[in-house]
Amino acid sequence: MEILEKYVQELEEFYKLDETNLTDKQMKLPSMKHRFVGIYIREKINLEKLIKQRKKLFRNIKKTLEEKSAVKLSDAKLEEIALTHADIISFDDKIEDSEMIIKFCDKVEKILSNMTFDFKNLAELKKMEMI
Numbered sequence: 001m002e003i004l005e006k007y008v009q010e011l012e013e014f015y016k017l018d019e020t021n022l023t024d025k026q027m028k029l030p031s032m033k034h035r036f037v038g039i040y041i042r043e044k045i046n047l048e049k050l051i052k053q054r055k056k057l058f059r060n061i062k063k064t065l066e067e068k069s070a071v072k073l074s075d076a077k078l079e080e081i082a083l084t085h086a087d088i089i090s091f092d093d094k095i096e097d098s099e100m101i102i103k104f105c106d107k108v109e110k111i112l113s114n115m116t117f118d119f120k121n122l123a124e125l126k127k128m129e130m131i
Contacts, residue, residue, distance in 0.1 A: 001097055004104060007039075011108065019126075026119045033112040040105035047098040054091040061085050 014032055017025055061082045066073065073081075082088060 001100065004101065007036075007104065007108070017122075022119070022122060022126075029112060029115055029119070033109060036105045036108045036112065040102060040109065043098055043101045043105065047095065047102065050091060050095050050098060054088065054095065057087055057091060058082055061088065 014025065014028070062078045065078050065081055
């Protein structure tokens, strides 16, 4: 997924730490965390919309199949046929991608939250080295 690759590259750049940029990274940590929480929330909203749209599309496809069928098909058979429709498969892929982004952002938020402690420990180590 292209968008996840973009996020991974952004994080890889952010995670590159050395003594010269430690303070800068500490200052940017809250904004980076808020960025991924924002992405997480927007993606959750998007996922809910996709699920609603898929349900509506599924009902419409099922209804159309029922109306156009020359013979009476069971609900199970109509659902089976509707699940193989290209639009439903497309929505399923979009839903899967959205769920993956949500999981990714959730993990990133936890990592960024723990980085606060890592920065604190690094600062204390730096102080000890000076003594």
